[in-house]
Amino acid sequence: MPSNRMDTGGRIDRDRPLNFTFNGRRLQGFAGDTLASALLANRVRLTARSFKYHRPRGIIGAGVEEPSTLVELLGDDASGNRPATTVPLRDGLIAKSVNCWPSPGFDLGAINQLIGRFIPAGFYYKTFKWPGWHLYEPTIRKAAGLAAAPAAPPEQGHFENRFAHCDLLIAGAGPAGLMAASTAGRAGLRVMIADEATEAGGSLLNRRLTIGGTPALGWVKAVVDELATLPNVTHLQNATVWAYREHNYLMVNERAPDNPSLLERNWRVRAGQVICATGAIERMLVFGNNDRPGVMLASAAQTYVNRYGVRPGQRAVVFTNNNSAYAVAADLTAAGITVAAIIDSRTDVPEEARTLVEDVDVLAGHVVTGARGARQVRGVTIAPVDGGASRQITCDLLAHSGGWNPAVHLWSQSRGNLRYDDTLTSFLPDQAAQDATSVGATNGQMTLADALGSGARAGADAAGITMPDIPTSADLIYAVTPLWRVEQGRDKAFLDIQNDVTVDDVHLALREGYDNVEHVKRYTTGGMGIDQGKTGNINIIGTVAMQQGAPLEELGTTTFRSPYTPVSFGAIGGLREDSVVLPYRHTPLTAWNIKNGAFMYESGARWRRPGYFPQPGESFQETVNRECRIVRNGVGVYDGSPLGTFEFKGRDVGRFLDHIYTNIMSTLKPGHGRYGLMLSDDGLIIDDGVALRLSEHRWIVSTSTGHADAMNSHFEELLQTQFPDWNVFVTTVTSQWNNATICGPLARDVMQALGTDIDISPAALPFMGFADGHVAGIPARLVRVSFTGELSFEVNVAPRHLPALWDKIMTAGAPFGIAPIGSEANHVLRVEKGFLSLGHEVDGTVDPYDLGLGWAMSKKKTDYLGKHAVAIRRSGTTNRRELVGILPEPDQMIPEGAPLTPGGERKPTEGLVTACVYSTVHDRWVGLALLENGHSRHGETVRARLKDKVIAARVTPPIHYDAAGERLRS
């Protein structure tokens, strides 16, 4: 099989061949390869089709900058849109190109090339706008053909998150980063250094340089080995610092960490200081057909020969506007590639560059006006930069360099300023916004000596020590003359390879008035996508600058946002139980409930509760009806533990409760309870519940289940910020007190059968009374509250006793036909009684008067939360929606939330149905509703307007059962 692999050299292991599959072809590479280097070694040059025009594409870069070859990995590695240059090769890897079907060689979408001139920038926005872009989007996205998301998470392995703190986080382990790490590490700082590549060294891996007179990679190894011995240093490779947030909080995505069961680990790092040593990214030159397979970044060609031992071509032309490509030409020559010519757009080539390649033909003051060849570059057309006769040179590799962009992404994410540097013709870090510095190429220090020096300086400054000695090194001086685009030639010249954005597209955007770089980006999509324009953005800005005659520093850059490179959702999510963000809450009875056939679901505040307990053969409605009849006619029991419970202690509790409840609580006698309403200061009902006065300065306040957390916040905020001098202490005791609530006309009989040392006669323990003692031998607080309208005993015990109490209740209650009751029956029972439910009858529009609870609004108190707001809201208002009962006629269910409209016509609503349940007491459907002026409309007929029909209902008082309240007081 023909191969581009060199016999020696590179950081690959020729003794470890790895088999892989690409677009169905079985191929072989070596350990140390990326997918891209292995493809080039196998002479696979056509690796992709472009996004919009489906043009043939090859491999352009060698790292995260790769704009062209995106692959979808299958099998165990399932993931999409991965640049082939960042996929480490492993045995059994299966990859396929995105953007083409069935293969890059025979691609049906390539028809778009023929109609290319009809799909300019903004084409989709202009064409697919009626009736809405969203109608067309799915089809267009599919045609655009980025990879599909994997159907399921990987079967093997998992993701995790880890928090870390350090004195110093260094992003990048190139020469500057390593120098900073060793300096600060030796000084004892807690250092974390993270680098995106599979091994440390940064640009040194790709180049042939010396440090201290020996190959630079020897120095790298020595530093890495020393860092490994320092317990205060954490060194991560294959780990990208992808986000820089406020307060020096950074995200590091570590791939294939040192744990076989882990796929990825996302570190969340709080760093004292940060050093950005993220290097620089080479930018493309812009000329006709600069996207043909075989047209490659010069640094990438250099990387393939030096790091991977792969010749990306046999006969190369190098096209440049700066010095760095001369070192590339030298390395290509050393690797056995014929460099036919160096085309340099500068008229004066610095001597130090030229001496590197004395045998190579250098054509100064020339440009490549176009690449020839379709599926593979076959040559270039060149011409003098200021016009003149063109000629052609044959080649199969065009290595080009438009200069270097410092990788300021992280710096910019930290909100650090950028400034345009005329000498480097790039944007550089300027003022820091957080405790951060930048070093090496990130900071425009383009030579190895400057990188080592700036790294050492930053490391020493961070540690507060003097500057260490810097090892000697030699490197070519960097010098560049900008060439934003080649103006000659008529072929498509790409600014953004990944999004198929050409010079013409940018010109069109400018003509149509999108003259801000952010607008140009959005209109043309230039700089978006997987690579976020790492190789092309500044050329877009340069093209805008040329067209507008404005300097780049005035145009500025588009905003850099995280992530720096794509991060899998799995890594962000980390390890989570099941599919919930927050864990569920359970009472000690969950196991019993499940064992006894409960249908469990969440019923507010993440509590898992039994909805109903179906018996074999029972329908949902039959089950609920049975449970309701049991409570109305016999005795039932339910687990009321999730109800929010708070203990208040202190001399000023009465005063505080008078402030937060609408009614007066401070007059309550110890041993008694009282129902109350709580409002926000702007007059909304936020909760209702019962307060029990245990003793002079000790109270229990219960809140609704769903609002317990919010009420805790409410109490604490008031006490800590408004009444810090008041003697009130609040403790959440929801999980310290659990309860079983026995309810029904036979409840007292069950209590007696259980045995209690508390006098439970109606006179001794009346409704709203409570007493401490024992129930069935278990220490308990017995409370006479009722949420069902029946005689009820709420038996409160410590959680550890609840299962035992429950079993005893079941045993003692068996002769009375006791049964467990779920939330559904509870809902029916409270609707029959006209008891409120927050979120049903209580929304942001009703006040206590509307609900018939005006009696709870104290007239005596001059001030309490919400008093004045309710008065203001009510003053001058008419047509308030008031709580009523409804009886559907003919008898049928009306869906909850159904609107009531005048006459059932298509008119503005006059109310809504808040609940509608089947009442076993009345053997018919009953409901509650909020209705305009409802209190004065009892007896009228209203109509609920549904999509397919109108249902009439008679208006009644809101209490359908035991209006006098005799049963719950019995």
Add this chain to the structure above:
Amino acid sequence: MMNIPCPFCGSRNEAEFAFGGPVKPDRPDPNTVSEGEWVAYLTQVPNPLGPVQERWWHVKGCGMWLTIWRDTRTHDIVEGPADAE
């Protein structure tokens, strides 16, 4: 994620706190201010582009409500709680 100084616990991740909103003026006596002043107190919340005094509740920590000055443009905590280090 911000790093918020709790006087009781030290600097902790924002995820441990619940946002309590900007600090409003002291609650006036509703019986002595005009209706307009009362409505303004209830409904108008400080909203500066720049430092704002606001409350955070260390709900997943010590339970303390604390007050900081945060620059809404940068997230910089320009002044911490009185008792924080």
